[in-house]
Amino acid sequence: MAGVKQPDDKSHFILPDLGEGVHEAELIKWRVQVGDTVKEHQTMAEMETDKALVEVPSPWNGVIGELCGNAGDIILVGSVLVRYAGKVAAVTSAPKTVSAPAKQHAAPIAAVKPEPKPEANEDAGTVVGNVSGSLGVPSRFARQPEHERVSSGANKSLATPAVRRIARELGVNIQQVRGTGRGGRVTASDLQAVSQGAADVTRETTASRVVIAQPITHPINNNTVTTTSAAISAVYPTVNRDGVKECIPFRGIRRKIAQALDLSVKTAVHFTVVDTADVTKLDRKRKEYAAALGTKLSMLPFVMLAVCKALRKHPTLNANVDDTNEEILIKEPIHLGCAVDTDHGLMVPVLRNAHQKNVGELAALVKELAQSCKDRTVARENLVGGTFTMSNVGSYGGAFATPIINYPEVAILAVGRAKEQVLTKNGAFYAGLVLPLSLSCDHRIVDGAEGARFLNSVLVFLENPDQLLAS
Amino acid sequence: MANLTLVQAINLALIQEMERDERVLILGEDVGLNGGVFRVTEGLHKRFGDKRVVDTPLAESGIIGASIGLAMAGLRPIPEIQFEGFLGPAYDQICSHAARMRTRTRGAMTVPLTIRIPVGGGIHAPELHSDSPETIYIHQPGIKVVMPSSPYDAKGLLISAIRDPDPVMFFEPKRIYRAFREEVPEDEYTLPLGKARVVCEGNEMTIVSWGASVVQCMQAIERGGRSIELIDLRTLYPFDMDAVEASVKKTGRCVIVHEAPKTCGFGAEIAARIMERCFLYLESPVQRVAGFDTIMPYYKLELDYMPDADRIARAIEETAAY
Secondary structure, rough: OOOOOOOOOOOOEOOOOOOOOOOOEEEEEOOOOOOEEEEOEEEEEEEEEEOEEEEEEEEOOOOEEOOHHHOOOOOOOEEEEEEOOOOOOOOOOOOOOOOOOOOOOOOOOOOOOOOOOOOOOOOOOOOOOEEEEOOOHHHHHHHOOOOOOOOOOOOOOOOOHHHHHHHHHOOOHHHHOOOHHHOOOOOOOHHHHOOOOOOOOOOHHHHHOOOOOOOOOOOHHHHHHOOOOOOOOOOOOOOOOOOOOOOOOOOOOHHHHHHHHHHHHHHEEEEEEEEEEHHHHHHHHHHHHHHOOOOOOOHHHHHHHHHHHHHHHHHHHHHEEEEEOOOOEEEEOOOOOEEEOOOOOOEEOOOOOHHHHHHHHHHHHHHHOOOOOOOOOOOOOHHOOOOEEEEEHHHOOOOOOOOOOOOOEOOOEOOOOEEEEEEEEEEEEHHHEEEEEEEEEEOOOOOHHHHHHHHHHHHHHOOOOHHHHHH | OOEHHHHHHHHHHHHHHHHHHHEEEEEOOOOOOOOOOOOOOOHHHHHHOOEEEOOOOOOOOHHHHHHHHHHHHOOEEEOOOOOOOHHHHHHHHHHHHHOHHHOOOOOOOOOEEEEEEEEEEOOOOOOOOOOOOHHHHHHHHOHHHHHHOHHHHHHHHHHHHHHOOOOEEEEEEHHHHOOOOOEOOOOOOOOOOOOOOEEEEOEEEEEEEEHHHHHHHHHHHHHHOEEEEEOOOOOEEEHHHHHHHHHHHHHHEEEEEEEHHHEEEEEEHHHHHHHHHHHHHHOOOOOHHHHHHHOOOOOOHHHHHHHOOHHHHHHHHHHOOO
């Protein structure tokens, strides 16, 4: 029967669409009574649609158990019309008939809009078959304004079905595993490592890499760093807790610093090259500038200027590495990260477009950003997007360092404390101001020779202030 | 806005396109005086006359052949094939000529033809009146294939099809001709061919379907309580693989539902594309809920043949539990 599926157990008969696409029919007259035995195709009732008087036959042999409705009632298509005796199967879900006075619509499935009773002049049919009115659209699927969707597979773990099966068998949540395979795929050995507790860094850790990061040799307690990375499920030794004066939970910025450093050390292949620059002449320039500007002026903005100029000669060091997509992204603008020590930990604000700024502007910007880090008003966008980082270790006293790269950048320069030293020139001694420089690079991207050439460029600029300060 | 059935929406689209463009004409069996076997062209003969609404002999090859000629001569014919089962005699004209004319003439001529065809089962009709042969024409290069699942989409897609410079087969699912109504703007609007509709968004699984089966999918989703994304392809050639890809990469699971027989049904192509584009994201095998590999049964068994909410719900549970 068109559009309506009669029950398999033949316990009842549902009023089908009677042929004209109408959704209800008036019961004119019963042609059987309760207790009657009916044969297949025997007429049970006369019903009238908008179009015609129709004889409704029984679809199978049976005994009438109940007649659902009286002459004059409007019966909805999809409602039970007749129940057969001796069949007690589940009919509770079947829709009920509607008596004439009520005429409520109780269609089996709520349509988006209630189906109006076909108008008298509306031709609702077909000459072949019956166009059903019994299939409705549940209301939650009502058309919504179409909008651009931004869904994607980002942050999903990538794995072949075979590896997914291994994950299921090992009971490992594959979403938590950081893939080391091609394009970041989770491999079978990644899963083995995780299940054996030697685990790699989780995705969560990876995701938190960006914000506050930073390196270097200063007040980070070595113990703390190595025991960081709470997300790692590696086995750590039991720590002797005797004599603990204060126990500081490993949380907040401290933990973020640790995670970022940990990721950098585990991902980037570090090497460090060091040298010293004779900044005697530059120091005189510095004092002239300070006098002219009427402010205190450190050596740092001059070194920044030298770095910007040297990066233009060696653009590979002004880059980010995208390990997920296996790409090295050489950057056009120089966004210079600058490590700042604060009461709550190391922060690295970024001087955007440092290459477009002069010494005075750089000095002012560093001062402003450092202050905003110290009083924690720094905007988040000023903590991300660096292309190269500098750490002014010297202001606290060190000479050389082995700075840790602010990953995903590829290089970092630590500037030590300038000291007066005895130097030689043309076989004669003289007293000069010496600035120690330490450059760490990611050897995956920057070879040793390139790193040394870059450092030498910085040196040449610092030792030739006229060249450095020429616009 | 009027609350229209799918039949009424198509009727409205035809009237508006005929008013707008005098090159548009309709031809087919009983489409004129009678108003069409499903009343789709009702009132058009009276309104536009027998030069623009033409009753043809019972000869599908002739209907399409004549339409190709009219289209190449500059008109925009909309032939109706009364039921999809009668496409057989027209197959040669469609695939040997309409589909190839642009290539055959190296782009000098196109065939701006929209063939309207009622399709599918569920209406208690006899043999050759309940099939789902869309995949045959999707497989034939050179033809666009459209199958709406709602009155709103039907109007917008039909207008796009009529204005398209190449042959479009516009399949109209009979079962939902009058099954429900939807708000359809009186103003003309078009929906782009080749763009799917995301009926509802979800994260747990993607269901891809088209035509009357979309409504069955809604009912299955409705009863399950899972977060399921339902994609109605609307256009089958070219089909919106980008929409499918984005969704499956998000959900990792996919069920494809169609009324046509499973073997070489269009679900097979979609499943293969998912393998190509989403392999690393899949968490379960792509599953198909389809008609069986038999001749569409007579009406007594047709509802057992067609995918319904029960079968779709079972596939959803199997896929979710994989």
